[in-house]
Amino acid sequence: MNKVKENNVSYYVSKFINGTNQAVFLTGKAGTGKTTLLKQIVATTHKKTVVAAPTGIAAINAGGVTLHSLFHLPFGSFIPDNVIPAAGELSFQLTTPKTLIRNLKMNSHKKVLIREMELLIIDEVSMLRADLLDAIDNILRYVRRNNNPFGGLQILFIGDLWQLPPVVKNEEWSILKNYYSNIFFFNAIPFKQIDLIHLELEKIYRQTDPDFIDLLNNFRLNKINQTDIDIINKQYKNQFSLLENAGYIYLTTHNYKADKINKQALEKLTGTLYSFEAEVNGEFSEYAFPINVTLELKEGAQVMFIKNDYSGNQAYYNGKIGKIDSVSDDNIRVSFPDGTPSAVVEQYTWENKKFALNQDTKEIEERIVGTFVQYPIKLAWAVTIHKSQGLTFEKAIIDISQAFAAGQTYVALSRLTSLKGLVLASPVRWSGPETDKALFSFAQSKTSVNDANKKYSTASKQYVNNRMLEAFNFNGLITALREHIGTYDKDANKSAKQKYLGWAQSQIKNTQTLVEISGKFQNQIKSIIKSDEEDYLIRLKERVTAAKDYFLPLLKEKQDEIESHINLVRKEKGIKKYLKELKILQGIFYGQILVIHKAEALCGAILNNEELNKKTFQSIIETIKKPDEEKKVEPGKTKKSEPKIKTSLITCALYKQGKSLEEIAVERSLNIRTIENHISNCIEEGIIKISDLIVQERIDEIENATTELNTPFLKPIKEHLGDDFSYPEIKFVMSWIKYKNTVDKSNI
Numbered sequence: 191m192n193k194v195k196e197n198n199v200s201y202y203v204s205k206f207i208n209g210t211n212q213a214v215f216l217t218g219k220a221g222t223g224k225t226t227l228l229k230q231i232v233a234t235t236h237k238k239t240v241v242a243a244p245t246g247i248a249a250i251n252a253g254g255v256t257l258h259s260l261f262h263l264p265f266g267s268f269i270p271d272n273v274i275p276a277a278g279e280l281s282f283q284l285t286t287p288k289t290l291i292r293n294l295k296m297n298s299h300k301k302v303l304i305r306e307m308e309l310l311i312i313d314e315v316s317m318l319r320a321d322l323l324d325a326i327d328n329i330l331r332y333v334r335r336n337n338n339p340f341g342g343l344q345i346l347f348i349g350d351l352w353q354l355p356p357v358v359k360n361e362e363w364s365i366l367k368n369y370y371s372n373i374f375f376f377n378a379i380p381f382k383q384i385d386l387i388h389l390e391l392e393k394i395y396r397q398t399d400p401d402f403i404d405l406l407n408n409f410r411l412n413k414i415n416q417t418d419i420d421i422i423n424k425q426y427k428n429q430f431s432l433l434e435n436a437g438y439i440y441l442t443t444h445n446y447k448a449d450k451i452n453k454q455a456l457e458k459l460t461g462t463l464y465s466f467e468a469e470v471n472g473e474f475s476e477y478a479f480p481i482n483v484t485l486e487l488k489e490g491a492q493v494m495f496i497k498n499d500y501s502g503n504q505a506y507y508n509g510k511i512g513k514i515d516s517v518s519d520d521n522i523r524v525s526f527p528d529g530t531p532s533a534v535v536e537q538y539t540w541e542n543k544k545f546a547l548n549q550d551t552k553e554i555e556e557r558i559v560g561t562f563v564q565y566p567i568k569l570a571w572a573v574t575i576h577k578s579q580g581l582t583f584e585k586a587i588i589d590i591s592q593a594f595a596a597g598q599t600y601v602a603l604s605r606l607t608s609l610k611g612l613v614l615a616s617p618v619r620w621s622g623p624e625t626d627k628a629l630f631s632f633a634q635s636k637t638s639v640n641d642a643n644k645k646y647s648t649a650s651k652q653y654v655n656n657r658m659l660e661a662f663n664f665n666g667l668i669t670a671l672r673e674h675i676g677t678y679d680k681d682a683n684k685s686a687k688q689k690y691l692g693w694a695q696s697q698i699k700n701t702q703t704l705v706e707i708s709g710k711f712q713n714q715i716k717s718i719i720k721s722d723e724e725d726y727l728i729r730l731k732e733r734v735t736a737a738k739d740y741f742l743p744l745l746k747e748k749q750d751e752i753e754s755h756i757n758l759v760r761k762e763k764g765i766k767k768y769l770k771e772l773k774i775l776q777g778i779f780y781g782q783i784l785v786i787h788k789a790e791a792l793c794g795a796i797l798n799n800e801e802l803n804k805k806t807f808q809s810i811i812e813t814i815k816k817p818d819e820e821k822k823v824e825p826g827k828t829k830k831s832e833p834k835i836k837t838s839l840i841t842c843a844l845y846k847q848g849k850s851l852e853e854i855a856v857e858r859s860l861n862i863r864t865i866e867n868h869i870s871n872c873i874e875e876g877i878i879k880i881s882d883l884i885v886q887e888r889i890d891e892i893e894n895a896t897t898e899l900n901t902p903f904l905k906p907i908k909e910h911l912g913d914d915f916s917y918p919e920i921k922f923v924m925s926w927i928k929y930k931n932t933v934d935k936s937n938i
Contacts, residue, residue, distance in 0.1 A: 199216075199218075199389045199390065199391050199392070200223075200227055200230075200391070202387075202389055202639075202642050202646070203216055203227060203231070203346075203389055204230075204231065204234070204801060205646055205650075205801060206387055206642075206646060206649070207231055207235055207237070207309065207344070207346060208235055208236060208237070208801045208802055208803060209646070209649075209650045209653060209654075209792075209795070209796060209801060209802070210344075210646065210649035210650050210652075210653045211342070211344045211649070211652075211653045211656070212344065212385070212386075212387050212645070212649045213339075213340070213344065213345050213346075213347070213384050213386050213387065214344075214345075214346045214347070214386070214387045214388075214389065215315075215347045215348075215376075215386055215387065215388045215389070216346060216347065216348045216389055216390075216391070217348075217349065217350055217351065217388070217389070217390045217391070217633075218350060218390050218391030218392065219350065219352075219391075219392075219394055219406070219407070219410065219604070220350065220353065220394075220396065220406075220600075220601065220604035220605075221394050221395050221396025221397065221582070221604065222391035222392065222393060222394055222395065223391055223393075223395060224348050224349070224350070224391060225251075225252070225313075227348075227391070228241070228252065228311060228313060228348055229253070231311070231346070232253070232311070233804070234803050234804050234805070235309060235803065235804055236788070236802045236803055236804050236806070236807040237308035237309040237344070238306055238307055238308045238309070238553060238554040239307075239308070239309040239310075239311065239554065240254065240255070240260065240303075240307055240309075240310055240311070240545045240554060241253055241254030241255070241311045241313065242254045242255050242256065242257045242260050242310065242311070242312055242313070243256065243257065243312065243313045243314050244256070244257055244312075244314060244315075244317045244318045244319075244322070244356075245314070245317065246475055246477050246478030247478055247480060248313060248314040248317070249313075249478065250478050250480055250540055250541075250542065251313075251480070252311075252313040252314070253541075253543065254311070254313065254543065255543060255544060255545065256478075257312070257318070257322065257326065259544075260545075261304075261325075261326050261329050261330075262294060262295055262296050262300070262329075263322065263325055263326070263329075264283055264285050264290070264293065264325075265283060266282045266283030266284060266285060266362075267282060267283070267284055267285070267321055267362045267365060267366060268284075268285045268286075268290065268321040268322065268324055268325040269284065269285070269286055269321065269365065269366070269368075269369055270287065270321075270324050270328075270369055270379055271286065271287075271369065272286045272287055272288045273286075274286060275365060275368060280361070280365075281361060282359070282361065282362055284365065285325065287328050290325055290328055290329065291328065291329075291332050294329065294332070296333070299546065301333050303545060303546060303554065304329075304330065304333045304334060304341075305333065305334050305335075306554060307343060307554065308343070308344065309343075309344050309345075309346065310340075310343055310344070310345045310346070311345075311346045311348065312345060312346070312347050312348065313348045313349065314348070314349050314354075315347040315348060315349035315351075315375050316349040316350055316351045316352075316353050316354055316355060316356070316374075317349075317354055317355070317356055317357070318347075318349075318356060318375040319356040319357075319358060319373050319374075319375065320356075320370050320372075320373055320374060320375055320376070320377040320378045321366055321369075321370065321373070321378075323375050323378035323380075324378045324379055324380075326340075327339065327340055327341075327378065327379065327380050330343055339380035339383045339384050340380055347375065351374060351629060351632070351633060352410040352411065352600055352633070353579065353600065353601050354576065354579065354598070354601065355373075355374070356373045356374060356375070358373045371628050372628050372629065374628070374629060374632070376632050377628070385645070387637050387642065387645060388635055388636045388637050389636070389637055389642070390636050396582055396604070396607055397604075397606075397607055397608065398607075398608075399608050399609065401609075402606075402608055402609045405418055405421060405422065405603075405609070406600065406603055406604050409599055409600045409603055410600045410604075411630075411633075419618055419619075421609075422603075422612075422614065422618050423614065423617045423618055425609065425612045425613055425614045426613075426614040426615075426616065426617045427613050427614070430587065430613050430615075432451070432455070432571055432572075432587060433455060433458070433571070435585075436492075436513065436527045437492075437511055437527035437528075437584065437585050438511075438585045438586060438587050438613065439492075439494060439511055439570050439571065439572065439573060439583055439585070439586050439587070440571060440572035440573070440586070440587045440588075440589065440615075441572075441573060441574075441575050441578055441586050441587070441588045441589065441602050441605065442572060442573075442574060442575065442589040443574065443575055443589065443590065443591075443598060444574065445574055447572065447574075447589070448572040448573050448574050449572075451571050451572035452569040452570075452571050452572050455491075455492070455569070455571040455572075456486065456488060456491055456569060459488040459489070459490050459491060460488075461488040461489040461490060462488065462489075463486060463487075463488055464486070464487050464488070464517050464518070464519065465484055465485070465486050466484070466485040466486075466487070466522075466564070466565060467483065467484055467485075467902070468481070468482075468483045468484070468485070468562055468563060468564035469561075469562075469563040469564070470483070470560070470561075470562055470563075471560060471561045471563075471871075472542070472558075472559050472560035472561060472867060472871075473542055473559040473560040473863070473864060473867055474540075474542045474560035474561065474562050475542075476903055476904070476905070478542065479562060480496065480540050480562060481496060481562075481564055481566070481568055482568065483564075483902045483903070484902065485564060485565055485567070485568070486569075487514055487517050487522065487569075488514065488517070489514050489515070489516060489517055490513060490514060491513065491514045491569060492511065492512075492513055492569070492570050492571050493511070493512060493513070493514060493524060493567040493568060493569060493570050494509060494510070494511050494512075494567065494568055494569075494570030494573065494581075495507065495508060495509065495510045495511075495512075495524075495566055495567055496508060496509075496566050496567065496568060496581075497538050497566035499533070500536075500538070505530075505531065505533035506524070506526075506533050507582070508581060508582070509578075509581035509582040509583055509605070510526065511526075511527070511570050511583065511584070511585075512524040512525055512526040512527070512532075512533075513525055513526075513527070515532050521534065522534070522535040522565060522567070523535070524567070528584070535565050535566070535567055536565075537563055537564065537565055537566075538563070538564065538565070538566040539561050539562070539563045540561065540562040540563075540564075541558045541560070541561055542558070542559055542560035542561070542562070543556045543557065543558055543559065544556075544557045544559050545557070559864075575590075575598050575601050575602045576598075576601075578601065578602070578605050579601055581605055582605060582607060583605050583606055583607070583611065584606075584607055584608075584611050585606075585611040585612075585613075586602075586605060586606055586611060586612060586613070587613045587614075587615055588602045588603065588612065588613070588614055588615060589615035589616065590602055590618065591615070591616045599618075650796050651727075651796070653792075653796075654727070654730075654792055654793055654796045655715075655719045655730075657788070657789045657792055657793075658715050658719075658730060658734055658789050658793065659712055659715055659716070660785065660789070661734070661785045661786045661788070661789035661790075662708045662711050662712050662715065662737060662741070662786070663708070663712065664701070664704055664705045664708045664782065665705060666778070666782070667701050667704070667705065667778065667779065667782060668698065668701060668702065668705055670775060670778045671694070671697055671698040671701060671775070672698065674694055674771060674775055675691070675694050675695060675698065677771065678690075678691040678694060685764075686759075686762050686763065686764045686765050686768070687759075687765055687768040690755070690759065690768075693755060697748070697751070697752075700748070701748065704741070704744055704745075704748075707741075708741065711733075711737050714733060715730065715733065715734075718730050718733060727793065727796065727797045728797065730793060731790070731793045731794060731797055734786075734789060734790050734793055735790055737786075738786050738787070738790055741786065742783060742786065745779055745782055745783050745786075746783070748779050749776055749779045749780060749783075752772055752775055752776040752779070753776065755772065756769060756772050756773070756776070759772075780814075783814060784811065784814065787810050787811075787814065788802075788807060788810070791806065791807060791810055837868065838867075838868035838869075838871045838872055839872070839877070840858070841854055841858065841865055841868035841869065841872070842868065842869065842872040842877050842878055844858075845869065845872075845878065846878075851865050851866065851869065866918045866921065866922075869883075869918075869922065870921050870922055870925040871925070873922055873925040873926050873929060874925040874926075874928050874929050875929070876929050880922060880923065880925075880926035883919075883922055884919055884922060884923065888915070888919065889923055889926070891911065891915075892907070892911065892915065892919065892920055892923040892924075893923060893927060895907050895910050895911055896923070896924060896927065898910075902924075904917055904920050904921060904924075907920050907924075908920060
């Protein structure tokens with residue numbers, strides 16, 4: 191094996207992800223490339239992957255979803271015990287395993303997604319609480335019908351535990367301390383049952399000065415001594431003027447401090463004030479906004495980019511500071527103090543994603559449910575330490591006088607590329623709280639290269655063995671057919687599908703034969719695995735290939751039978767739902783075919799000491815044609831795709847038919863908030879009249895409140911109006927105001 195690869199953490203992370211089912215913790219100091227590796231894994235792994243994070247902003251930055259939305263988690267605290275301790279009245283919600291599952295509101299589509307998921311990546315895991323992870327573990331075991339840790343799902347945890355810690359209130363901790371020695375994620379119960387692979391990226395890309403790197407590491411591990419304090423305090427400069435020193439940014443601990451500095455600095459500039467409103471579409475919570483909705487700029491304002499230049503010209507990068515060189519209603523140009531060429535700022539689109547299982551391909555697909563469009567810059571005379579996480583600065587004034595978490599000091603200092611660009615707002619006198627012994631012990635438990643090799647060898651064999659057995663376990667086909675037969679539960683006069691019960695019963699009878707044969711083949715696989723001979727993988731690959739050649743034509747035949755039945759009943763009335771059920775059933779057989787192909791490819795990859803990646807597996811998928819993909823097109827003609835109808839227009843059409851929002855939500859299998867967003871979009875486009883929804887008196891009250899408060903956010907308007915007004919009402923009126931303003935402008 192290549193010695194460079196052997197000592198490369200990225201290499202081992204990829205190997206464990208693509209060739210095992212091991213849980214992996216990927217850590218590393220600030221600036222070591224954790225986010226880059228995350229994106230690389232998502233782009234290359236063959237596994238059905240979902241990315242999530244503890245907070246909305248962290249989820250948007252990672253290109254994923256929040257853990258709460260993915261698993262429908264309740265807010266508050268979770269205890270891993272069904273007996274609630276006597277604690278008097280509580281000001282927070284307390285959930286037990288029993289109440290968690292009893293109150294779980296998760297639709298069938300989400301459950302199928304979670305069952306099909308092969309890899310969950312949790313980013314910014316330093317902020318993930320142990321009790322929250324235990325709640326996730328309980329949900330995964332329940333939904334996946336698997337009592338192994340995390341329901342048998344592989345999880346890649348990414349983060350630096352020495353940075354921002356989990357937040358737990360004193361009242362919550364008074365209960366949770368009975369179950370956890372500390373609140374960090376690694377204290378969750380499943381870690382007592384699994385062998386976690388702990389890998390650390392060590393090459394730092396942000397800093398190059400070894401003395402500064404050593405200093406940062408001492409702050410990170412809270413090992414600072416008087417020499418460190420003396421070195422850092424040399425950077426203290428009394429009466430250092432932020433406005434008189436171009437290119438510096440002020441890092442502080444609290445939002446109000448940063449906002450005040452930015453506001454005062456902007457007001458001192460004498461030029462024209464320009465405002466740029468973000469365009470928010472679909473579902474995008476204001477709590478997850480990556481930047482302010484309203485961007486106010488003047489010529490000469492100091493700004494910071496919060497995204498890399500996606501044009502590829504590398505004119506700017508995430509964290510680069512510059513000055514507004516010129517600004518107009520439709521053009522922003524930024525110049526830089528380092529002498530690099532000025533850049534025209536292009537708008538950036540942030541995406542709020544959800545994940546769904548494609549019933550045809552059986553792959554997990556991203557679905558963009560909302561977008562936030564704004565210029566990727568913010569006023570940058572000051573920013574909070576929390577919001578600076580992941581950014582890089584050449585120069586910064588740091589105020590850590592009110593640091594409330596040990597990791598804040600390290601995060602702030604590690605944003606800088608060198609000590610030369612650091613100015614302290616006040617001398618450092620605080621060495622931080624005593625390091626948690628459990629945290630320090632866990633941080634030291636890294637997996638060595640030698641151990642990684644041994645563990646990979648064992649884990650990859652176990653993984654391939656399990657995948658071979660799963661590939662030829664056809665019990666799921668019988669279960670799906672039985673569940674399908676259970677839906678023929680109406681009188682023949684009331685349901686057109688009822689007369690096809692005999693067809694469904696014949697399918698289960700024929701498939702039962704396949705299950706019996708596959709069971710015998712599984713015994714052969716078990717026998718080969720049990721032999722544990724040196725060449726057992728070669729024998730396993732040979733048997734799997736032979737079995738594939740035997741079973742695939744039979745499974746394809748079952749697919750074709752369902753397709754023929756679909757074509758038979760397609761023209762009947764009142765069978766739309768039935769057709770959908772048949773398509774799902776057909777997809778389940780197709781999914782089994784995919785699993786067999788993947789098992790063979792995986793076995794070959796492990797045998798050749800290679801990785802099965804997304805590109806290789808996609809090429810396999812392309813060779814498998816589903817029945818509806820094989821329909822021939824007449825020579826000289828191309829298949830026309832049906833134009834897609836905006837989903838909001840479908841909702842509006844149903845509303846105009848006289849259906850309530852609740853009825854539409856049920857009919858479309860969408861949550862009520864999504865339906866409200868659709869209605870809001872249609873109001874803004876002038877398709878629905880606001881007067882059809884709200885009486886004029888209430889419209890006037892809401893409009894007056896929006897004018898008085900001059901804010902794009904719903905919450906302050908709701909607080910101003912009180913409980914007599916609902917959030918949907920306010921949202922609808924604000925959409926109507928936007929529509930009215932658009933019409934007014936077009937008439938000028």
